[in-house]
Amino acid sequence: MDRNKISKWLKEPGKMSQKYSLSVVYFCTGCGIIEIPPVITARWDAERFGVIPVASARHANLFMVTGYVSLKTLKAIIRTYEQMPEPKYVVGFGSCPINGGMYWDSYNTIKHLDKYIPVDGWIAGCMPRPEAIIIGVTHLWTLIDKGMAKGYVKYRKKYKYFRQNQEKLLGKLPWQPAFSTGDNNE
């Protein structure tokens, strides 16, 4: 960790602060949530990396989608994602958000999370161990350093694509589009 290098802080404070103070929305999706308490308690302490869970989406930086995503949860995930302030990062846990995982032929879960909200990184496993989670966080740091974790910019620019996917799956959404898509009939 280059947290103590003062010259890096002076050159780009924005990136360094986004890296070393990730607040996670304490959103319990699916079965991966059972792996989060060990990460934040005493054995594999995540707070020394600056990762801390917060209670409201408006305070948060990082969204961990931990496990399978059913249709009802997808509405809540999209809503929570849109309520987070930018810049924001999404990390998918387990195999279910990547390609459907264990529930690949279920009528109620989705197969590719990438179609509905932009995802910056994946952590493979069913469920990943806490060490894997912490390594995933450090990989996210490398991505932020190189400027490759731009999921939120993609969401803003290609909002029409995401909104169409969301509406195809969930029907008419009760909330207004977050960004203007240029269409006349929303």
Place this chain on the structure above:
Amino acid sequence: MTLQLILLIGFGGAVLTYFAGKISSKLREIFAVMISLILVGMIISIYGKYSQEILTLGFLDFRIIFTLNRLSWLFAIIVSSLTFVTIVFSLSYMKGKENLNFYYMMMIFISVSMLGIVFSGTLLLFYIFWEIMSWSTFLLISYNKGKALSAGLKYVIMSIIGSTAMLIAIVSIYIKFGTLDISAISQNINIVSFNYITYILALFFIGFGVKAAVVPLHTWLPDAHSEAPSPFSAILSGILIKMGIYGFILIMYIIIGIKISLVLGTEWIKFHYVLAWLGAISILIPSFIAILQNDAKRLLAWSSIGQIGYIIVGISIGTGLGFIGGTFHLFNHAIFKALLFLCIASVEYQTRTRNLNQLGGLIKKMPITFTGVLIGGFGLIGIPLTNGFVSKWLIYKSLFDSNQYFLLFFSLIGTWAAIFYGYKIIHNIFLGQLPEKYKDIKKEPLSMKIPIIILSFTVLLFGIFPGLILKYINNLGVSIGFQKFNVSIMGISTETGMLNMLNIAFALFIAIILVYLIFKIGKKKVKINQYDNYGAGSYIPVDKYHYTTKYYDPLYRVIRPFLTDYFDKFYSWIANCVKSISDTIRKIYCGDLNYYVIYILGFLATIIVLKIGSKLW
């Protein structure tokens, strides 16, 4: 000559307005506004000309004296300006109601009778105008019919009891002194004993206490202020209660004089300390009862009783600083209470309800009313930079200087209760979610905006430059006999520390600019609509999510057992006893001729037996 001219113009103008209304409504409104404006102008023009005007009615051997001294001018300017502002407000509030001629006539009538009270120089004239004021306010309180009628009845009965006590005191003064002139009485006060003065003071206390709503005698106020028509509630809470305080100051400091008033009572219990403690109870309990209310005007009515407690504590402590603080608080309370009542009236005009549990989110629809309530609420609590802060600071300082620990404690706790109910009004009406049915309400009309803006501006003006009024009140205190203080335009200094609004205002201003600059460091913010809230991912439906009912519920559960209004129950119980006794007595009049014959024969027989029986012994 000028004082009689003022009263004549006032009474004549009231009658003229009534008859002008019969011709056309526009004419009546123009007349009402013009007459109140003329009254304000005339009172401003007689500033500084302190004099007496004496008329003699030859055949009655009474003198009619009108005096203008510093105290009268202060009250006169409050009365006339608030009446003018309220009449401008009611131009649009009362559109469409019936009996409007009567309403406007009564508004001017009441204000002129109050002017008569403060200009009167004999106790007889004082009493006459006092009674006129009581009866005319009763007529206007019951303007709406229905519940307002019973509220007005309660008010007028208690007022009559108070006036009767006053009449007994006035008659007894006439017998002792032979004259009713205030100046003559105050010069010859030394000829009577202290017990007699205490007795007079107690009787006058009942009379003025009913009007000023001191704690044992306050029970008429919540009903009357909440059921009266809203612009008139502003006058009721703003000036009518202050007439009781005028009476207190008149009796204690002008007629009896401070040398005697401050030594009345026994060694351990002085009379003015009893008064101060009653004031302290008036601060504490009604302020907490105000937290429990659900009706906006009832909440403000209970808060009026609380603030009167502050004024009484300030005035009856007996030091110069306390008197200045109490009088200044009187002046300020009139302004910000009228402001609050007018803003609530404006909300009621648009949404037709005063129930705090059904409103919400009106800040976007009525921003000027919100600013009025915010500034009025801050004045009520006493945030620095508003005038309420200066007067409350002066009262606290005077309590500290006279070593009154527990009175100071009660006053400070009263301020916290004020924060609670002030925030409750702001939150339940203006902040939070806007219910669906109020989505299309319009903004306030112009004649409602002007009084609110004028009054808010006054609150802030006298908060930052309190010296403008404090100089006048300082001279008033000196003329009564208290010590002189060093007043500058922005502060007042005493021996143990000074208050300097310049420093605090400057510091707050710089601090806000600093914070704004820090805020600008961040990125540009995103505006979202009011329904886009974090609800753990769910989409919050409109109309279901404003937490208003039982807003301070945990506090209610702890303090509710202590806050039932025992005095109200006690008076109702007395009224019921009298009613049941009268019901029993009524059974004598049964209408049956046979019974009446038995009564007559029985009475005659008893008399004959008694006469003969006594002769036999």
Place this chain on the structure above:
Amino acid sequence: MVRIILLDVIVPVLSAFIIGLLFLGIFRKVVARIHWRYGPPVLQPFIDLIKFFGQKGFSHGFIFDTGIFLSIAGSIVTILFIPFAGLCALKGSGGLLVLLYLLIIAPLGMALSAGESANPNASIGISRKLILSIGYEVPFVLIILSLMFYYKTISFVEIIDAQKNFHWALFSPLFLSGISYFLILPAMLGLRPFDVASAPQEISSGGIVEYGGQYLALFHIEHALHLYIYLSLFVNLFLGGGNIFVFLIKMFVVFIIGIFIHSVFPRLRIDQAIKYLWRYPTLLALLGIILILIFK
């Protein structure tokens, strides 16, 4: 004139800001060590602050913005009234009485701002915060009264001068008031067992639930200043704050004891909190005033 501005105004405010944030960092570190883990670095709140300024916040309206400004402005003016290691900007403008008033502005500003967020969690949080405030204000007023009457003055500088050479108020007849003040200190700082106002698990952090990027940064600053104000008040009034090193050490010791209490106790419900605060500290403070009355 320049010396006044530099020393008396900028130094207390800047050091309040830095000390407050450092203490928040120390808080997280010490709690983590008590939990047998490592915890974030001590400078973590500064990193958090820079991060919050880099995020795009959401605004709900005009009062939502200006409420926080009022709150922080009130805190800054309060800091100017409290002496910091002997430096006091507004010495002669009212002292303790004005302080009791200025302490109202900060919660009120936050309450106005959080009320506009139109979230029921925020309203519940604000109602709990205000109720907790009146819970600790009743003994607090009694304590300040006993201080004012013992030293017969409302000026801070004179109270500190009277406590030179270890004649601390804690060792004089005011010791009951001192103990009572120590009992309500967790309530004022927002530590357990009295942190019901911002209960993250129950009401999604209470009043600050809708605060986005830069608003959360301002709230963080406000929290740090709040912490500094109440700690320095206790140290100045009861422990006789001396020069800068002694002052900092005293604040640190008081805060560490507060952290120890915080890590051990669970959270009290709001009506339990009020019943406790209106019983035992109030009783002690009342006994303190009666003791002063007997002594003088």
